[in-house]
Structure formats: C-alpha cells, structure tokens
Amino acid sequence: MEETCNMQEIVKPENLVYKKSSLLLDKTFTYCPGCGHGTVTRILAELIEELGLQKQTVGVSPVGCSVLLYAFMDIDFQQAAHGRAPAVATGIKRLLPDRFVFTYQGDGDLAAIGTSETIHACNRGENILIIYINNGIYGMTGGQMAPTTIPGMKSSTSPRGRNVQTMGYPLKITDIAATLPGTYYVTRQSVHTPAAVRKTKKAMRRAMEYQSLNRGLCFIEIVSNCPSGWKMTPVESIKWMEENMLPYYPLGDLKTPAGENTNQ
Amino acid sequence: MAKIKGNIVIDTEKCKGCELCIASCPSKVIDAAKELNEKGYHYAYPAKHEQCTGCANCAIVCPDGVITVYKAKI
C-alpha cells in the first residue's frame, strides 16, 4: 500500500521527464496504430517548440498519409499538389526568407510523382528542409508498389514480391540528393527504437540549425513502417523493417557540411 | 537510501494498442489491457509501475504521444 502511495506521489509537475509537445493540438492522430508518421510528427513538434520556431515555421504538406500532419500541429501550413511540395516550399522561402520552411513527404510523393521537384530543389540548393518518410509503399491508397519498394517486397501491386527484372530497381533518392552540390546536410535515420528516435531527433535538430544558415537544402530520410500496408502488426513491422529495409537503406549521414563529422 | 523511481501515465482513451511501448520498456512495466477502450483497442497500461525507472523509452517510441513520464528520488 505504501508502495502505491509513493508511486502516485511521483506523478507531479516537478517530476516531469517527458510529455508531448504543447505544439500538438489536443487531437488523436489519425495515422494507423504503430505508424512511424506519428513518431516523426511528435519529434518535429518537440523540436519546433524547443528551438522557439513556432511563429516563423511554414510546413508544406504533400499528398499521402503524410498530409495528415497539418491537422495536428499549431504552425502555419500550406498543402501542395502531389509531389510538388519542394516547388511550393521554394516559392514560400524565396518570398519569406526569414521563415523556416520544411516539407514533409512520403516516398510515393517525393520519389515517384515528385522526383523532378525533389531533385531540382536539391540541385538549386533551396534553403529548405525536406523530411522524407520512406515506408517502401504508397500507404494512403492501399499499399501499392512505390519506387522505393525493395526487391522481393510484397505490395498490393506486386503480390508475389518486387521482381527487379520486370519492375525495375528501388530508387535510393537520398543517395542521389547527397551527390548534388545544392544539398548541405543529407542523412538517413529511423524511428523504430528509442535509440533511433533519439538519433533522429539529434539529426533533425542539426538540420534545423543548419537551415538557419541558409547554405543549402537539408534532406532527412526516415526509413519507416506501414503496418497497414505491409499487413503486419506494428511490432512485426518493426522487426521486418529492421531485417529487410535497413540493410537496403543503411542508416547514417550521407553528406555533412565540409569539415564536420556528424555521423552518429 | 534514496532511490530513483519512475512512473508513467497513459492516456488510455487515445492509445491505439500498438504495443511498441511494451516492446521498448527495459523494465517490463507495461502490458496490454484485456479490456478495450472506446476506440476498440486493447490499450496499454503500467501493469507493474513499481518497476518503472522513468527512462522515458516508452514515451519516446509512442507514435501517438499518449505517455507522460515522471521521475523522482524517494
């Protein structure tokens, strides 16, 4: 009994270690259970709050489950047509250069229909941050194959697994972004374990700080899960991601500002 | 001797029962409830909260941000 009293006593404001960011509106996220989109939404809100950027941030939403982000965060948002978020973000940043402008895009949006906008924004060195969630499929529309679907991976349009002979190879667009002179910081992270979330938050903070220097585009890929599209439980999807996605999309920095080693 | 003790509060109505927190807790504090919440999920709850160290791993992986963590010396 005494133990229980002590336990309840711990729950006091002065003992707080973690609570969700106050930038998040009092709504239930509408992502599926266990979806990495929720985790990234959460840490992004934490960072905008911690860096005091709420008033100067403009987010650009894509098409896909990633679009839902704008409904949960108390910052300015603009939605773009499918794949066009980097072009819209370019316009916003050029007209309002004092703003922190980011896009938040899925792999279908960024690496299929929006390939051109992505590559050219990177190559022009626009001073924006691209956050790219790679779950290997089109989540929102029912788990179809995306350019990022890994060899052998099943999707609703590759039910026997992706055959590279007929369906081509997965596109590692982050690797391409790293080769372009306009990008300043390019990294690939994940949010599937507490350690991975901490690293992603560190990388994202770095990218947001670099962004204020206006030295080029920062690009963060987050390898993520889609339990609904992959037809797995969230815990199974994490394991599958670790065993199959991460060997294909290895984590770490792909490009760091000259003279700095930020690989973690 | 003073001991570090943690405790968590889960907003069980907003929990989606994904169990990622259960898989991430090093102290095996959290369990899935047999009952369902309003949304129909077997929500997570701190079944053995006396074992909690306040490490915040569970809150950091929770995709829905429904876990709040506290820690104190007692």
Ligand SMILES: Cc1ncc(C[n+]2csc(CCOP(=O)(O)OP(=O)(O)O)c2C)c(N)n1
């Ligand atoms: C011009 C246009 N083409 C196609 C669609 C249908 N569509 C909606 S979401 C989506 C794919 C999104 O996939 P992804 O970017 O991977 O995001 P996720 O849902 O996985 O987060 C598609 C093809 C659309 N809305 N507009």
Ligand code: SF4
């Ligand atoms: S469909 Fe997939 S990507 Fe979309 S919210 Fe559900 S789990 Fe996440």
Ligand code: SF4
């Ligand atoms: S704070 Fe740490 S020990 Fe406590 S329930 Fe969460 S993961 Fe487990």
Ligand code: SF4
């Ligand atoms: S991680 Fe969050 S949403 Fe998932 S079961 Fe735990 S408390 Fe519920």
